[in-house]
Amino acid sequence: MTTGPVLTVAGLEVSVSTEGGLRPLVQDLSFSLARGETLAIAGESGSGKSITSLAIMGLLPPPAVRVTGGAIHLGDTDLTRLPERRLQAVRGNRIAMIFQEPMTSLNPVLTIGTQVTEAIRAHSDLSRRAARDEALAALKAVRISQPERRLAQYPHELSGGMRQRVMIAMALALRPDVLIADEPTTALDVTVQREVLDLMRDLQRQTGTAIILITHDMGVVAEMADRVIVMQQGRMVEEGPVRQLFAAPEHPYTRALLAAVPRLGAGAERGRQSPAEPGNPPVAAVNELRVTFDIRGGVLGGVTHRVHAVEQVRFDIRPGETFALVGESGCGKSTIARALAGLVPHHGRIEIAGRSVAGLDRAGRKALCRDVQIVFQDPMAALDPRMRVGDLVAEPLVIHGIGTRAERRTTVAALFERVGLSPEHLDRYPHEFSGGQRQRICIARALALRPRLIILDESVSALDVSVQARVLALLRDLQQETGVAYLFISHDMAVVENVADRVAVMYLGQIVETGTRDQVFGNPRHPYTRRLIEAVPIPDPTRSPPVQLRLAGEVPSPVHPLGSGPERVILRDLGAGHLVAS
Template structure:
């Protein structure tokens, strides 16, 4: 990974809120749109009487929580509502002078992808896993233009260059699973913009991305819009992204528009109470609450831990390379504190968590509740589960869909032989009350709850054994901002009540700054900076830490990001031949326990 030249610095450009020229005719008009789903009880409204316009060169953000009708509106514009259950029950959608709601599917296919295109939230499920990137891009081009395979492939290569994907000639021959999440999203953008559509719909295009990749994608969308004049509908629940990208904002709730305003007015003078609540829930850097000093007694120690995964080759299956996932990492977690591990995907955060609960083999020493993990047999590891629990990113995948939530919260008590049926039921009822749910919900199943409620259930399950340490691995990254705020408040409350320590793993720097006591920043499997929250965020010393903080979207449209060099190329590979490895860093105390890497695994980041 290298830094671009000064000529490519970003952040000083004008805010996109300037919008299109006055009096310009709309390229897209939505008039009184209503969408309903057919149920056994009849039609249930999903979107009700929605109207807005979009002009060339404008970015319209549609914001709101899950279930507000944002994505279903986008699917209606694209003509992708799933028939026959979901259908438009009122209103019209006009692309220029063309009424999209009156077109047959065959005619709509000629428009979809050509005049109007869409970028979906999860690129891996949107790309065909059995076709190369080049084949998929060429297919999209040839579906709308009568060009040869060679010409389509050349156009595909140009599209990948336009989105600044490294080694574009090589990427044409790769499959989606061979690319990172950020690379796949760039491919989706290239595919959407290859035919220069009049309207681009981007549905949560950065939600699952690391903060630095998110910034690159947003910069890319802004640059391409400036070059092509494409009008953009950006659907998001991230109000920082709204502030950075929008010309105009629509706030939706329960299928209805509650407010529409230019971005500066919406943030400075929101009229709707729901808009004010949404803005108040946004985590902001510098607003972390001051915490009392935590106990010095550690509940967990990680000392010089190394995790490497072998890569085999040849007929004999010999190990030729290793993936250096974690390299000589050391830290401790104290009773009642929140210790945060931050960094981009692939830096080793989750691998450390898996090593701490015994899910991956490791070198070095891991001690939890006074017990050294490598010294334990099967029974000892089972007993260790009473002291350390995990809360995962996706609560729906972490819960058994065939078990009631009461049974799932009680299951750890059953496994460890704690209590009888009556006492377990009382314990479950108490835990549900503590996480904001009721005892009469014990007999329900996971699908009957919202995403935020399911995450509360997972937290209750993790607390059932009263552990010393809970590992929260990206536990709020997929939640709406208001739900996220409630879950973070819940974690703080439960920490005060139970004295439990948290290992909080995240790539969201604003969330980390709001909840953590101490922070360790990871890059390429190693810690490059560690210290108190006030030290790491108030006085970041490592260039990678500064880049993570600078990349956080600020929920203020008046904010202008300071110029900073763009990263180009790729992150160095963690794969090394047997007998070799990455440059090892050593942490140096620069005062007050603030540790910074003396050897840099990413020398390119230090340049400039």
């Protein structure tokens, strides 16, 4: 085993070719990485984190983006001077990478077994059978359930957490010297994130692999890293041991980054008062809501199973209130949102402003759209790239025949100012804005019709922490100004605790605990609620992560054979509206 650094980056400069010449994306970046060490590279989108990782892997898209200065040494080998043929032998073998979205990294037409086996055989002389045995061992190492069965399955048949485990198995199968993890848990639920982080830590102990962790989640940095590099606009602005950097950050940008992190307990400390008045009739009332989807199979293609996405859910949302639905992917949160907006058929009763959503004619559905608007998770996917943003925000006004063309433009300009954008931006296209600005445009469009209820479906989960903080502050200000109610859907418990007035925790299509923010976070009574809260990464490197029992066996499923269904959860009132499943 060598005693020197396994990886050394010296004066790295990466540039992109433009019409005006080369423009630097990363400048004068230097660091070293020891065996068994975890180095976190933190910063917002566009800071150069991912470009640095692609440069180390030799995956920059030539000729537009290329290394224009400095060196990257893996041991004694300068990777920047290696031809592509020799780089291929290094990639996956001595340096491996886990990308943020495993579904786009796995081939959808090949089985998991084929892909893991292919990765192993590319860098070894093993026979197909021996490589398959190694692939099975790799899947067992990442504690995926039923690994033999997973070998024969395709990526779409696995959950996001399972797909990420497959990516980790592929990356670590050949015991690389360096593992680069680029936002490996950003798209995962908090409990799955906890399991993946624990898994990476365990495997590092066993193999001695050095890890470069690229993330904007300072809670993950605090738990995983030995050292931290903070990047801003392509430059390193601060570097140091994780405890020192969190305890006494020196650069203003580092201080701002840490201050923007949502922390559990901060909501209670602020004591935010809801503008909602309990005596007012609710904006939305949901009673015994049930949403199911049929699964067909067999020789005749009849219905054999049913997905019980939402099962006997009831709650209401008051004017000016933020009501949060929390839970892991697949628990039914987004299905409830679509039912409230009249986008999926349902059983039970949903009332918006006293009117039932069921059985509406075309005019009724159009009126419902005025009262209920949705802001989705990915603003780029929600905005037509061929339309100017001013026209996108004005579109709801056009559909509902509100105002003249000049009046609509005046209204849109006022909406842009309200969400912190300039009227000068009206004639730009979505790609000309940052992620946070695009989400503000989506919020402006949602406000155009002055709705009573805005559904925020994971609307800040993909944003950097500082951008997230600004968007959440904007939402609070707009609520104070207009009295609009929010249905806030998220799996991020720290964010929910900072914005919600009341919270409902969902598990497999049913609510298992509900109450005020202080009741649910200050006195969680259901085991699943406690598990969600304990899994949140805390941005404090002096605090040891909680020891949790690893889940074994199959993950429970909302799919049931026709004629059967889930057991109905009965909620017990603990007092003052704090309801918990018994």
